Amino acid sequence: MLTVMWVAPLVVALLLVPVTRREVLLGAWIVLALLEAVLAGVAWAGVGTGYAHEVVVPWIPAFGVGYHLGLDGLSAPLVAMTTVVFLAVALYSLRADPAQDGDTDPRRTRGWVLLFLGLEAVSVGVFVALDLVLFFVFFDVAIVLMYFVIAGWGSGERARSALQFFLYTFVGSLVMLLGFLALAVSGPALTFDIPTLAARPLGGTAGTLALVAIGVGLAIKTPVWPVHTWLPPAHTDAPAAGSAVLAAVLLKMGTYGFVRIALPLLPGPWRSVALVAVVLGVVSVLWGALVALAQRDLKRMIAYTSVNHMGYVLLALGAAGFLTAGPAARGLAVTGATVQMVSHGLVTAALFLLAGVLRERGGTSEIGAWSGIAGPMPRFSWTFAVAAFASLGLPGLSGFVAEFSMIAGSLAAVPVAAALSALGLAVTAALFVRALQSMLLGDRHLPRRAERVPPRTGTFRRPAPVDLRVAQTVAVGLLLAGSLAIGVAPALVTSTIAPAAATVVDLVSR
Amino acid sequence: MTADLLVLAPEALLALGAVLGLAVGTWLPPGREGAVRGIGGVLAVAAAVAALTGPRGPAFDGTYLVDTATTVVRVVVAGAVVVTLVLAGDRPDVSGGPRPTSGDSGGPPLTSARGDTAFAVLLQLSAVGAMLLGGATDLLLLAAAVLLAGLPLAALAGLARDGRATEAALKYFLTSALFGLLALTGTTLLLGLAGATTYPALVGLTGAAPAVGIVLVLAGLLMAAGAVPAHYWVPDAVDGTSPVTGAVLTTTAKIGALVALWRLTLAVPAVPTPLLVAILAVASMTLGNLAAFAQTSLRRLLAYSTVSQVGYLLVPVAVARETALALPTLLGYLAAYTVTNLAVFAVVAARPQALEIGEQRGLARRHPALAVALAVGLLGLVGTPPTVVFAGKLGVFAAALDGGAAWLAVVAVVNSIASLFYYLRWIAPVFSAGDPVLRDPVAPRARAVAVGLAVVSVVGTVALATL
Structure with a gap:
């Protein structure tokens, strides 16, 4: 089942290699993305306690590497979120007029579709992998594919941004690999199997060194202050769909790595450095929020709010390492962190897609270049407002559920840090409301390119509307519906996540 | 005796190919010597099959040993021979237009037209030497194998008969003569100390004199491997x-x-060879990487990259005494390296008119298959999953940690990161939008080989499960 889920995109990609018709390429992609979402739902339904749909096959027996897949309460929501994000991206990529962004060569469309199919395969793979090497393989291939997305389809200084992204995260991944190796050679037999390693936790100096290596690698990916500097340029110069996947899925690989690997496999070392995680988390929260406040470009602003949102996750996971708090509070923190991963994925993907619409229409995502767009672009304005409120944590949407649980869960262990991080909420609220106010309301002022009516080439051709197209509305609507569903009925996800989070807390407490 | 000869069947088949090729090639008109390559290819495949199915064990009074390591060497070398013979028979597809002027950077066509027979024969002779190197458990045989593997290559380098090829040949010949002599000196010294040249007889040696002898023999092997200081x-x-x-x-x-090198390291346990090998490994990786940074010629860049790859390959040798992971790592990495390195060289060979980094711009638009094969190959050399070299590098790191040489693992990781820079310097222009080019001919067979090897390097990772 899980094998099918990550192999299916690759099979479709292979079948599409000889195809050059845009309709076939995009159609096949959307059908596959739908299928993946359905499969993710079915797989999620089968999750109970422990790992569901487990597959264990030896892969490189000489090095103790196995092909071990499994789905539990932590990974199932993330896999589902990943498939929904990719479905949204596929829909978003449907273009009525390919010439609109200069993408006239169907071979380029093919490259685009193949890259995203590959990305979907490895993204699903990361979340279902239960072997460190397998995890690393998917983790690294995602970096390579994203490099080509940014370098091939980006804007601005795309080559530079792509290279910076690649080097930064690749260096991180290799450092992480050293940590994995330290874990693998720690026991009597060489093994990279995550459940096996969880059963023999590593402590002492070796454990601390391994945690530092793994932590640095994951922190770069997450990203945590002060190793977040690759993120803003990568997001700003990436194409909208690339930004959406980068923010929604690739960043989660970092935070998921903490929950899946760092906490359960290195419980003792994690407890000893939990305070560092809390401090870095709080600094990320405040730094991300304040720097986002100063941004003039919408994409950059959203990128910095990602640093802010991921900071909460690290804070909550750090709080889970304080034994002074009860298991219930710490379980709540871990649950909140996982909900935050899902919520941030849905909401930020929507925000980036919307910012991409602005780029597409007006050639710029500068906040100051747009004003009073509620009139000409009602669909955009509604969805953007909902996404912004979800991101700042309005009750009824997913961001609130996540941030409330994380802060409430951390309060018992680290009250000062939790209180400080709540300040970040106020700042993000301010910056989103300010952006909404200046862009949606006020006098109508659009960049010249968005105002211009395209020349009529035929009698029957209507000028392209400025507002969201149907496919784009569906794409963004899908993501926001997910956020709304979690906000209204948190039990949808928490009922699955909470038992798994409790297991993680038990493992950390050893 | 007959049984001993049977053990040597793969080497004999390759040598037979060389002799037959020479005999047939003499009667063929120049430029139509494809049959020589055909014979060589068929016999190389036969040698690989014989290596896989043939008998194992020691032969010729313990001077030669056929075990897993020898078998892997034989199969990989035979495979490399087949691939290179296919590449050598290729010509760029220039029908319907003049051959683009190549300026200073352009090399000769894939091999010089007059040297077809010579190329095939020398290649096979050198391959026989490489196989013997892999199985030799006797210092005299080892010294002979070093010369047999090295000398044909010197002639091969000079086949093109132009100034640079002559320089290349002379440089290779002088280096191999010098280091071959050192190896022979070392052999003599060890013979005097131990009274015999077979490895089992060397086990008991202790003290400084054997160390000197071992170092001298190592020097000859390092030259053949292209490692620092003989790089x-x-x-x-x-x-x-x-x-x-x-x-x-x-x-x-x-x-x-x-x-x-691996066999020699294990042969004399009292001599601290591993430390020396570890230092040389670090030196090879680092020097190769640092020197590759500034290169603009693809072949020079690749040359330095192979020096750094030898560094990684020396790591399992350095920890061979400490961990059982060393041998599978070494053999796996060797096979992976061969496939990947040949894939990248095949990409370069497919466009012999464009041998500078500046001439790679926009390749992805003109020849997407070639560009993807190149990206897979270069990222493979970095050690990015899902290529087979990743499994090899993983093994190198694991073996170093398991062998108690964590510092070596850290150095290898740092070097892998550093190597990214120059490989990316090549990949980035390939996928950028290039200037329009009127003609960009591609040698069809080289392209097929490059794509095929790239696929093998990815599928090989999955196939590891069957080992």
């Missing part, structure tokens, strides 16, 4: 010859020499 022939030899010859120079002898 300085590599860039000139690879840059001065055609890409196909470069592929041969950086593949065949190296495979045998590294396994020979």
